Every structure is written in C-alpha cells, then in structure tokens.
Amino acid sequence: MSRIAARFEYLRSQGRKALIPYVTAGDPEPANTVPLMHELVNAGADIVELGVPFSDPMADGPVIQQACERALKHHVSLRDVLGMVREFRRDNTTTPVVLMGYLNPVEIMGYETFAREAAEAGVDGLLTVDLPPEEGADLVQTLTTNGIDPIFLLAPTSHEGRIKAICAAASGFVYYVSLKGVTGAATLDVDAVAEKLALIRQHTDLPVGVGFGISDAPTAARVGRVADAVVVGSALVKLLAANTQDLPAGRAAAADLLGEMRQAMDAAPKA
Amino acid sequence: MSTVSKPQQTPDWSAFPDARGHFGPYGGQFVSETLMEPLEELREAYHRYLKDPEFLAELDRDLAQYVGRPSPLYLAERLTRELGGARIYLKREDLNHTGAHKVNNTIGQALLAKRMGKTRIIAETGAGQHGVATATVAARLGLECVVYMGADDIQRQSPNVYRMRLLGARVVPVSSGSRTLKDALNEAMRDWVTNVDNTFYIIGTVAGPHPYPAMVRDFQSVIGREARAQYLEETGELPDALVACVGGGSNAIGLFHPFLDDAGVAMYGAEAAGDGIDSGRHSAPLCAGKPGVLHGNRTYLMEDADGQITQTHSVSAGLDYPGVGPEHAWLKDAGRVQYVPITDEEALSAFHRLTRTEGIIPALETSHAIAQVIKLAPQLRSDGGIIVNLSGRGDKDINTVARMEGIEL
Ligand SMILES: Cc1ncc(COP(=O)(O)O)c(C=O)c1O
Numbered sequence: 188m189s190r191i192a193a194r195f196e197y198l199r200s201q202g203r204k205a206l207i208p209y210v211t212a213g214d215p216e217p218a219n220t221v222p223l224m225h226e227l228v229n230a231g232a233d234i235v236e237l238g239v240p241f242s243d244p245m246a247d248g249p250v251i252q253q254a255c256e257r258a259l260k261h262h263v264s265l266r267d268v269l270g271m272v273r274e275f276r277r278d279n280t281t282t283p284v285v286l287m288g289y290l291n292p293v294e295i296m297g298y299e300t301f302a303r304e305a306a307e308a309g310v311d312g313l314l315t316v317d318l319p320p321e322e323g324a325d326l327v328q329t330l331t332t333n334g335i336d337p338i339f340l341l342a343p344t345s346h347e348g349r350i351k352a353i354c355a356a357a358s359g360f361v362y363y364v365s366l367k368g369v370t371g372a373a374t375l376d377v378d379a380v381a382e383k384l385a386l387i388r389q390h391t392d393l394p395v396g397v398g399f400g401i402s403d404a405p406t407a408a409r410v411g412r413v414a415d416a417v418v419v420g421s422a423l424v425k426l427l428a429a430n431t432q433d434l435p436a437g438r439a440a441a442a443d444l445l446g447e448m449r450q451a452m453d454a455a456p457k458a
Numbered sequence: 459m460s461t462v463s464k465p466q467q468t469p470d471w472s473a474f475p476d477a478r479g480h481f482g483p484y485g486g487q488f489v490s491e492t493l494m495e496p497l498e499e500l501r502e503a504y505h506r507y508l509k510d511p512e513f514l515a516e517l518d519r520d521l522a523q524y525v526g527r528p529s530p531l532y533l534a535e536r537l538t539r540e541l542g543g544a545r546i547y548l549k550r551e552d553l554n555h556t557g558a559h560k561v562n563n564t565i566g567q568a569l570l571a572k573r574m575g576k577t578r579i580i581a582e583t584g585a586g587q588h589g590v591a592t593a594t595v596a597a598r599l600g601l602e603c604v605v606y607m608g609a610d611d612i613q614r615q616s617p618n619v620y621r622m623r624l625l626g627a628r629v630v631p632v633s634s635g636s637r638t639l640k641d642a643l644n645e646a647m648r649d650w651v652t653n654v655d656n657t658f659y660i661i662g663t664v665a666g667p668h669p670y671p672a673m674v675r676d677f678q679s680v681i682g683r684e685a686r687a688q689y690l691e692e693t694g695e696l697p698d699a700l701v702a703c704v705g706g707g708s709n710a711i712g713l714f715h716p717f718l719d720d721a722g723v724a725m726y727g728a729e730a731a732g733d734g735i736d737s738g739r740h741s742a743p744l745c746a747g748k749p750g751v752l753h754g755n756r757t758y759l760m761e762d763a764d765g766q767i768t769q770t771h772s773v774s775a776g777l778d779y780p781g782v783g784p785e786h787a788w789l790k791d792a793g794r795v796q797y798v799p800i801t802d803e804e805a806l807s808a809f810h811r812l813t814r815t816e817g818i819i820p821a822l823e824t825s826h827a828i829a830q831v832i833k834l835a836p837q838l839r840s841d842g843g844i845i846v847n848l849s850g851r852g853d854k855d856i857n858t859v860a861r862m863e864g865i866e867l
Pocket of ligand 1: 584706775
C-alpha cells in the first residue's frame with residue numbers, strides 16, 4: 188500500500204480528516220525547507236505538499252508567485268527539490284510527500300528519469316496543475332509504474348463526464364479546487380463545495396481533498412466536515428513571506444497557524 | 459517556375475490540428491482543470507459558427523466595411539530594383555483599421571464572444587497592437603475591456619497605451635516575472651480562470667491552448683487567401699517565396715497557411731535574434747530553443763536546463779516572447795518553413811530602408827521580415843516574386859527608434 192493510501196486509511200480508522208500544508212520548496216531560501224517540513228508535521232500535517240518553483244506559475248495568485256520568485260533567486264530546480272525530499276526522509280519515513288507544480292520542469296527532466304529519481308527520493312505523489320488527464324496518459328503510466336500516485340484536480344466547472352474520467356486516472360486522492368480562481372483567492376462557499384463533493388463521491392472511493400481559499404482555522408474545520416482532506420497554502424506562505432529576515436520565526440508562525448487548524452478540525456463535530 | 463500543384467506525399471496540412479488540438483507532438487491543452495470546460499465551450503462555439511452562414515456574412519461585412527479589406531498587394535518597385543532580384547510584393551496589413559493584422563482576429567473573436575453571451579473581454583498585449591485591436595472591437599460592441607500589458611512594454615509602447623485608454627479599455631500593468639508579453643499572458647489567464655462565467659479571453663496570437671492556435675489561424679488566414687488570389691490574378695503564377703515575422707506567429711501563419719499545399723512556394727519566418735543568437739539575448743525559440751510546455755501548449759521555448767522559462771530580448775515588444783505557436787513548431791520539424799534569425803540591428807536598418815525607398819514606415823516587428831527579404835531577394839530569379847507580410851505600421855515605434863538613435867522627440 189502506498190504511503191498516501193496508508194495515511195488515509197489510518198485517519199479514517201481514527202475518524203479524522205487529513206490536513207495538508209503546501210509550501211514552495213526553497214522559499215525564501217533552500218535551507219529553510221526541510222526544517223519547515225518537520226515543523227509542519229509536528230504541528231499536525233498528515234501529508235506535506237511541496238511546491239516545485241516555476242518561472243510562470245499561471246494558476247497561482249501573487250502570494251505563491253512571489254514564493255516561486257524567492258526560490259528561483261536561489262535557482263531551486265526540480266532536482267534540488269528531490270534532494271530536499273531525500274533529506275526529509277532521513278528523519279521521517281511515514282509522512283507522505285506530494286510534489287505540486289507545473290509540467291515543464293518534469294518534461295525537461297524526462298518522465299522516466301523524474302519518476303525513478305522521485306521514487307528513490309521518497310516522493311509519494313505528483314500534481315501537475317497544467318496537465319489534464321487527456322494530455323497525461325504517458326506521465327500517469329510512468330508514475331504508476333514507479334509507485335508514485337498521480338494526483339489530479341477537479342474544479343467547479345468539471346461536469347460529470349470529466350469527473351468520471353479524472354477519477355479513473357487518479358490515485359492517492361483527488362483534489363477539488365473549491366473556487367474559480369487562482370491560489371490565495373478570497374473566499375469559498377462551503378455549501379457549494381459539499382454539493383460538488385457528493386457528486387464526486389458517486390464516481391470514486393478515493394479520498395477527496397479540498398483546497399484554494401482556506402486561510403483560517405474556522406474555515407479549515409468547516410471544510411474538514413465535508414472533505415477528506417483540507418489543503419492550505421497561501422495562508423502559510425504569507426507568513427513565511429512576512430519573516431524572510433528571521434527564518435525560524437517564519438517557520439514557527441506557519442506551524443502555529445497549522446496547529447490551530449489541526450485543533451479546530453479535530454474538535455469539529457463529526458459529519 | 460512555381461505551379462499550382464499538390465504533390466502526393468506531402469501531409470494534408472489543412473487536416474491539422476487533430477480533435478484535441480495537436481500538430482504532431484505540439485499544441486494540445488495544458489491548462490488547469492477549471493479551464494477545460496470553458497475551452498470546450500469555446501471550441502464548440504467556434505466550430506459551430508465557422509459553419510454558420512449568418513456569422514460568416516457578418517464577419518465578411520465587418521472585414522470589408524470596418525477593417526477595410528481586402529488589403530492591397532503592393533509591388534515595391536524601388537526596393538525591388540535596389541535589391542536586384544525577385545519582385546517584392548507587400549501585403550499591406552498596415553493599412554487595416556488600427557494599423558496591423560491583429561484586428562482580423564479580434565473582429566472574429568469578438569463576434570464569437572457576443573454570440574456566446576459574454577459581456578467582458580480581456581486580452582494580453584506586447585506591442586500594444588493586439589490590445590488596441592481588442593479595445594477597438596470592444597468599444598464598437600459595447601463590451602467591458604481589460605488589457606494586461608507588461609510594465610516594461612507599457613514604457614516602450616506608450617502611444618498604444620494611451621490609444622487603448624481612449625478607447626475605454628482598462629490597461630493593467632503586469633510587474634511579475636520579466637514584465638513583458640509572457641507575463642501579461644500569465645495574468646490574463648489568471649483573470650480568465652477567475653471570471654470565466656462572463657469573460658471572453660481574446661488571445662492575440664496562434665499560441666495558447668486548443669482551440670486558440672487553430673481559431674486565430676483561421677481568422678488570420680484571410681491574409682494568405684487574399685494574397686494568393688491577388689498574386690495569381692496579377693502574375694498568373696504563384697510566388698517563389700513568402701516572408702513574415704514570427705512572434706507568436708499569427709501574421710506568419712495567416713499568410714502561410716493557404717499556401718502550404720503549394721509545394722513550390724518557399725516560406726521564411728523571421729524570428730527576433732535581438733543582440734544575436736550567440737549573445738543569448740534574443741527571442742528566437744525556433745532557431746535556438748527546445749520543446750516544452752508553456753501557456754497551454756507544447757511548442758519550442760526559450761528555457762534553461764531546469765525547465766524554467768528564460769528572459770527574452772528584442773527591440774520589438776511584439777516579438778519579445780519565449781514561445782511560439784505550436785503549428786510553427788510542427789512546420790519547422792517538417793521542414794516546410796525555414797525559420798531564420800534577424801538581429802535588432804538588421805531590423806532597424808530594414809526599418810529605415812523601407813521607409814526611405816517606399817515611403818512606408820513598418821512596425822519594428824515587421825522590419826524583421828523586411829530584413830529577411832533584403833537577404834533573400836538577391837538570391838532569387840528576377841522574374842520570380844516574394845510576398846512579405848507587412849504586418850503593421852511603425853507609428854507606434856517612432857519613440858523607440860528615436861531613443862535608440864539618441865534623438866529627443
Ligand atoms: C505589427 C506586428 N507584427 C507582428 C507581431 C507579432 O505577432 P505575430 O507573430 O502573432 O504576428 C505583432 C505583435 O504585436 C505586431 O504588432
């Protein structure tokens with residue numbers, strides 16, 4: 188069983204929902220990332236989503252765009268990100284790590300090389316935001332052969348036919364984008380999300396995560412009531428951005444927010 | 459001598475792209491999930507209206523009455539004589555309303571937007587020509603219009619920025635990344651994904667996800683259809699060569715596409731070599747890049763070994779783009795079109811040469827095509843001919859040219 192499946196099975200047995208922080212690898216500098224990953228795990232992260240910096244992050248709002256720019260000042264490459272995962276794995280062999288990013292760095296490295304090296308480094312899943320399953324058959328196959336879960340997005344605009352096809356291509360979990368917009372957008376409508384999740388669950392037994400627009404503990408708790416996993420990104424990255432001169436303070440602020448979310452989610456009445 | 463013929467073994471160029479927007483390995487739809495359904499709606503509408511006689515009649519009427527088509531095919535006699543080779547014909551897209559080929563496409567897409575019930579138009583622009591052409595059709599149809607433009611391009615194309623504002627568009631400066639066309643495109647995509655219910659995104663070139671490369675090509679192909687008929691009418695044969703500049707590639711594909719099956723017609727796309735290919739400061743992905751994925755399609759890109767898109771440079775804002783339309787990538791690999799580098803210096807010199815010999819001030823983008831003609835014409839037989847796409851006029855560039863030559867306006 189993959190690390191991701193094992194983690195969701197364990198959470199289910201505990202009646203808990205997964206909390207998934209997103210941070211951009213190498214933000215604001217490369218040495219910050221592995222300690223940050225450990226601190227997020229200690230604060231209650233079930234899975235860590237690590238952003239691969241890209242020069243043209245078309246699906247991201249300003250907060251993550253700037254995180255990419257900070258990381259790219261240090262020329263953080265996909266290979267460097269794999270190095271960070273390898274280092275993280277020295278002290279943590281159980282928390283799943285999902286890479287999130289854009290296709291081009293993976294394409295340039297080569298699907299086969301990437302999948303092999305990522306699996307060896309201890310990566311569990313890959314989410315390429317600009318790769319719909321229609322274009323992704325080769326990559327999905329290569330990832331699956333190497334034991335890496337291809338994670339796909341579902342959106343408010345995805346109709347039933349697409350939901351079905353995407354769930355069939357996905358493994359690990361599926362990621363529902365809670366609103367039409369880029370990362371870091373303002374608000375999400377939990378009732379509308381719940382309605383869409385019901386439709387998605389008719390087509391898959393995979394856990395369903397929800398992300399985009401979750402920035403505080405009360406929202407995390409409300410989303411956690413209807414989803415299997417809550418993804419939080421820009422709210423954490425903002426705290427790192429506010430503390431680029433004091434890296435431990437930035438990590439602590441991010442871990443504190445994540446801890447609040449954890450508490451609120453675990454305290455929320457079960458659905 | 460070129461004849462109207464179609465050799466057996468050449469691909470059926472007009473059969474591309476395939477149903478998912480692929481030109482061989484290039485093109486496709488590389489976007490986030492949220493945009494997949496809106497792209498499908500667009501593809502469906504575009505295919506429906508392309509067969510709708512009422513839509514086509516309205517398009518033709520607008521192209522004639524509003525844009526001023528057909529544009530003339532003008533024999534540049536003095537330039538021909540000076541170069542001493544093939545006759546040089548200029549396809550005068552500079553005479554279109556708004557001064558460039560861009561309006562052929564914005565008219566088409568805006569009519570589509572209206573039929574799809576969209577009330578808000580967005581666009582990206584580099585030189586500002588596409589932004590002006592979009593703001594123009596939005597004003598005419600009474601649609602809200604927002605144009606994204608790199609902060610650096612706003613500096614170097616200020617007359618066009620003011621034109622867009624006069625036309626009622628909101629021009630939003632984009633300060634992320636390299637502050638040029640690619641970043642404007644990123645920002646327009648972000649707007650689209652956020653406001654997709656009421657917004658139509660008019661992409662200005664043959665790039666982006668399917669169906670844009672095919673749709674923009676189809677709207678721009680009026681250039682080549684007219685030029686082919688005009689040339690045949692005047693000479694009774696086909697030209698030996700076609701020349702156009704290539705930024706994203708819309709004016710080039712618009713000229714080339716109707717001639718692709720004419721095996722005797724050679725084609726040259728002039729890419730911006732900036733300070734020279736070897737300097738690394740250029741915008742010539744077909745000449746010096748490699749395939750990758752950006753802005754919704756797979757194509758040749760300027761990128762580093764890590765897959766990051768690299769900084770581009772060109773004296774001309776409209777060519778200052780690290781990618782190129784996927785159909786060009788495919789035509790390059792197939793060997794059907796030759797893509798050649800033209801430096802800033804060569805383009806500037808061609809700018810002056812055409813201005814002085816023919817009394818036509820070309821855009822700096824277009825000047826790259828003229829520079830290629832200056833190299834090519836003397837190598838061709840003197841009873842043959844070249845058609846060059848005079849994609850736009852150079853009024854917008856006079857500040858840039860003056861500044862480069864140390865002149866205060
Ligand atoms: C006059 C003119 N020619 C050419 C271009 C380049 O675009 P494309 O390659 O799509 O024709 C531009 C773009 O702004 C332009 O304004």
